[in-house]
Amino acid sequence: MECIICKIDPKTSFHIGVKEGGLEETLHHIPSDTLFSAFCNVYRLIYGKEKLEDLLQKFNENPPFIFSSVYPTINGKLLFPPPKNVILKSKDDEKKLKKVEFISEDIFRKVLKGELPEINEDWILQDGKVIVAGANKEEKIWMDINTPRVTIDRTTSASQIYYMGEVKFKEKLFFLIDLRENEYKKEVETTIRVMGDEGIGGERTYGKGLFKVEEFEKIKFDEIENPWYITLSMFYPRKEEITGIEGYFEIVERGGWVYSLEEKYKRRKFIRMFAEGSVFNRKITGKLVKVAEGKHDVYRFGYAFSLPIKVIE
Numbered sequence: 001m002e003c004i005i006c007k008i009d010p011k012t013s014f015h016i017g018v019k020e021g022g023l024e025e026t027l028h029h030i031p032s033d034t035l036f037s038a039f040c041n042v043y044r045l046i047y048g049k050e051k052l053e054d055l056l057q058k059f060n061e062n063p064p065f066i067f068s069s070v071y072p073t074i075n076g077k078l079l080f081p082p083p084k085n086v087i088l089k090s091k092d093d094e095k096k097l098k099k100v101e102f103i104s105e106d107i108f109r110k111v112l113k114g115e116l117p118e119i120n121e122d123w124i125l126q127d128g129k130v131i132v133a134g135a136n137k138e139e140k141i142w143m144d145i146n147t148p149r150v151t152i153d154r155t156t157s158a159s160q161i162y163y164m165g166e167v168k169f170k171e172k173l174f175f176l177i178d179l180r181e182n183e184y185k186k187e188v189e190t191t192i193r194v195m196g197d198e199g200i201g202g203e204r205t206y207g208k209g210l211f212k213v214e215e216f217e218k219i220k221f222d223e224i225e226n227p228w229y230i231t232l233s234m235f236y237p238r239k240e241e242i243t244g245i246e247g248y249f250e251i252v253e254r255g256g257w258v259y260s261l262e263e264k265y266k267r268r269k270f271i272r273m274f275a276e277g278s279v280f281n282r283k284i285t286g287k288l289v290k291v292a293e294g295k296h297d298v299y300r301f302g303y304a305f306s307l308p309i310k311v312i313e
Helices: 032-047 049-061 105-112 182-198
Strands: 002-010 065-067 071-074 077-080 102-104 142-152 159-169 173-179 211-220 228-231 251-254 271-274 288-292 298-301 306-309
Touching: 032 049, 032 065, 032 182, 032 298, 049 288, 071 102, 077 105, 102 105, 105 306, 173 182, 182 211
Parallel strands: none
Antiparallel strands: 002 173, 002 211, 065 173, 071 077, 071 173, 077 102, 142 159, 228 306, 251 271, 288 298
């Protein structure tokens, strides 16, 4: 499979919120639904509301392109989510590394072929969250930051401090694009470049989530005989896809606020989605999910960016 890789250089920290309360934490990657939401807002700024509605209609019928989620890099190496069917163990103590969020591309490609390389203790970075072949365990890929904010109670005027989680990446980020209709290539690349100045994720009014596009280039993944499929994006199945599907997966809840020119204080409906790295016994597709209605419909991106993977049963 050949697709496009987009590498971006972060200019600020990012806030990709995962819960509310005294501390709103942040993810260490940007989910595909967040990426697509930002894309649609900027696409409308450039090409207009009518053209965005036409694009969304196209997605509801047959998507012209699919995004993966956005992942970090280190020393020029791409980092991918580990497939959920794989139990990673260290060479020294055989302890399961339950906290692993990312593995380096060379390990990832071996796992896609059904291989499981031994993991050296020195390759385990970020307090067990990342495995990078040949790395020094002292290396850092990101830094978590808790920034204080103050909220004012509208009734009592009392102030209360809460903390907003941010993540500052050391190096470039990247995501993959399955461009199925080449006529959209220029529009997709233009929109992503402008997104860098508009920002992605939360706290954009504070200047968070800004980046610069470094390059678009091609990347290829091997075909696998009798494959299962791993998704590198968030995935929401169609009704007909649920029957008989098997796999190794994690389910997460997605919600949040609507952000558009007309709707800024409306909640999105909470839905449950399969997380990146989930593995299924057959080809998966997904769909757009309507999560709010009002001055315009609001959709969450649930299409699967899938790659073939060999699973030893």
